[in-house]
Amino acid sequence: MDNNHKKRSNPDNSRKTQRTFAFQVLYALNFVPGTDSLEKTYARFQNESSPALWGEGSFSWSLVHGVWKNFDDLNSIIASYSQNWKIQRIAKIEITILRLAVYEMRYCPDIPLKVAINEGIELAKIFGDDSSRNFVNGILDAVAKDIKNGKFGISKGF
Structure with a gap:
């Protein structure tokens, strides 16, 4: 494989993609009442997206949790x-x-x-x-x- 055809990493793992995912979760939290809304909202988005976006320790989870905290x-x-x-x-x-x-x-x-x-x-x-x-x-x-x-x-x- 030459330098012009480098293998691309999974786009779901990019910080830009994970940041966008985190934004969408945080935006949804504006409309979800209750103290357990973070976990429920995040779980709902987990079911609708790629596992690479939301795995434990993912960049998106650290952003969502950090903003919420x-x-x-x-x-x-x-x-x-x-x-x-x-x-x-x-x-x-x-x-x-x-x-x-x-x-x-x-x-x-x-x-x-x-x-x-x-x-x-x-x-x-x-x-x-x-x-x-x-x-x-x-x-x-x-x-x-x-x-x-x-x-x-x-x-x-x-």
Whole structure:
């Protein structure tokens, strides 16, 4: 096999695919009441998707669980950057994207800030409306600059 025909890895294992899956689970959680909603919602998505996306220890599960566990902290961070917008007024798609991207910036040291921002913008392009991308980008850029400067007790680069 020459270099032009390298074997591709399973696309279900890519972080982009797993991040999209995590977004879909987290978005659905906006509409599911109850304390056991995380496990039930995740299980429902497990039944509808490839096992590579949701296996124990998968990237998607770590994102979903991490966002859920740090929900209040993420909302607080987002609220402090969303001038004139209360969390309750931000559309479900945008708030879900913001929670996911801010989680990656704040709690995933192996994910560069630029990657978290770019992936958030890509999700906004796919799932949001025409204004979603700019709104998401503005907030994520501001959060990233503060993280780069050591706010939140961490510092990481773009």
